[in-house]
Amino acid sequence: MSRKPTTYWDYIRVEDLLSLQSGLGEDDSALANDEVMFITIHQIDELWFKLAIRELVAVRNLFARPRVPEQALSAAVRGIRRIALLFHQASSHFALMETMTTRDYLAFRDKLSPASGFQSAQMREIEILLGLEDEQRIPLGHEGSYFAALRNPDGTDSAASRRVARRLEDRPTLHEAIDEWLYRTPIDGSEPDAEDDEARVAAFVDGYLEAHAGELARAGELAEHDALTDRDRARLRERYRKEREGAAAFLRAEDTPEEERRRTARIRAALVLIEGYRELPLLAWPRQVIDGVVELEQAFVIFRQRHARMVERLIGRRTGTGGSAGVDYLDQTALKYRVFHDVWAVRTIQIRRDALPKLTHESAYGIEPGM
Ligand code: HEM
Numbered sequence: 001m002s003r004k005p006t007t008y009w010d011y012i013r014v015e016d017l018l019s020l021q022s023g024l025g026e027d028d029s030a031l032a033n034d035e036v037m038f039i040t041i042h043q044i045d046e047l048w049f050k051l052a053i054r055e056l057v058a059v060r061n062l063f064a065r066p067r068v069p070e071q072a073l074s075a076a077v078r079g080i081r082r083i084a085l086l087f088h089q090a091s092s093h094f095a096l097m098e099t100m101t102t103r104d105y106l107a108f109r110d111k112l113s114p115a116s117g118f119q120s121a122q123m124r125e126i127e128i129l130l131g132l133e134d135e136q137r138i139p140l141g142h143e144g145s146y147f148a149a150l151r152n153p154d155g156t157d158s159a160a161s162r163r164v165a166r167r168l169e170d171r172p173t174l175h176e177a178i179d180e181w182l183y184r185t186p187i188d189g190s191e192p193d194a195e196d197d198e199a200r201v202a203a204f205v206d207g208y209l210e211a212h213a214g215e216l217a218r219a220g221e222l223a224e225h226d227a228l229t230d231r232d233r234a235r236l237r238e239r240y241r242k243e244r245e246g247a248a249a250f251l252r253a254e255d256t257p258e259e260e261r262r263r264t265a266r267i268r269a270a271l272v273l274i275e276g277y278r279e280l281p282l283l284a285w286p287r288q289v290i291d292g293v294v295e296l297e298q299a300f301v302i303f304r305q306r307h308a309r310m311v312e313r314l315i316g317r318r319t320g321t322g323g324s325a326g327v328d329y330l331d332q333t334a335l336k337y338r339v340f341h342d343v344w345a346v347r348t349i350q351i352r353r354d355a356l357p358k359l360t361h362e363s364a365y366g367i368e369p370g371m
Pocket of ligand 1: 307
């Protein structure tokens with residue numbers, strides 16, 4: 001039996017889609033263009049969020065496997081880069097929002113109150129999937145927790161609160177899954193379950209720290225050369241000393257509780273290894289993954305910052321419709337809502353390729369020693 005020929009309008013559901021920009025009214029004919037644009041941009045962003053969630057789940061599932069096949073990493077990188085791009089798309093809509101003036105927005109703003117983007121369940125799902133923990137969240141204000149704001153005004157569960165509650169149960173997060181994968185990375189050829197693994201990881205870290213200290217000494221000398229006063233020289237020396245000690249404390253995971261130290265140190269050593277020795281064939285794709293993760297988190301931070309600048313331009317520093325401190329709250333989220341701290345931190349301690357110590361087990365990464 002031949003099927004009915006598909007039409008564009010049926011497949012894309014164009015009429016359904018165009019009937020959705022009326023806000024609380026029957027249709028959008030009585031609304032100002034500004035308000036229809038305001039609703040449409042939010043809807044487009046929610047659709048980008050939907051795609052981002054699907055990609056995040058796929059990438060997370062891949063890294064949650066007990067063994068991640070090498071060939072799967074290119075698909076993971078594609079997914080991660082797509083999510084970053086989705087956030088860049090969403091950020092670009094804020095410029096369109098800025099074609100509206102403060103007074104244009106004030107004309108319909110009261111209608112929204114106390115609703116707010118703070119109630120975007122999909123945004124919360126993305127944060128949760130990435131690995132933002134509840135304890136990291138900045139309190140909004142009168143609603144209490146971010147979760148309470150997702151409930152109906154009478155305190156009953158809503159589609160939004162149910163969606164987020166389900167996501168909170170959905171573990172591991174991308175951060176946890178990637179950490180687990182990094183943890184299993186051979187460090188200078190040593191696997192985590194090898195008897196002498198701890199000593200071999202420590203030897204790798206010591207070698208790296210020595211090379212890092214050499215690089216800092218070199219940079220310090222160059223900086224001191226241009227210093228005008230003894231006080232400046234002393235300040236610079238102190239700064240480089242702190243950097244050296246910070247690198248050692250970071251790679252030895254001195255900031256983590258004793259029982260987690262070995263695991264964290266192994267993850268951080270893996271990051272240093274992947275970034276530093278990226279030319280080795282087996283580290284090429286892992287390095288792309290790490291770079292993608294930075295790109296993704298950076299795109300998310302840029303989205304938060306761009307949103308905050310648009311909000312400042314439109315409503316200044318007044319209280320948000322959701323009851324937060326408005327721009328001050330949004331700026332704090334841009335500053336503090338980071339998930340992949342170690343991936344960023346490793347950038348501070350990377351060194352020149354020429355300064356890297358030679359690996360003792362280079363062949364473990366797919367090339368013959370000495371090649
Ligand atoms: C005229 C345009 C907009 C204004 C004035 C505005 C203002 C605000 C303010 C003041 C907040 C802080 C919470 C509150 O007290 O309400 C907020 C939160 C938020 N807005 Fe917007 N917004 C606008 C457009 C958008 C758009 C287009 C999106 C895209 C989805 C968006 C997404 C969000 C999200 C996700 C939050 C929660 C942020 C967080 O808690 O981390 N906003 N917005």
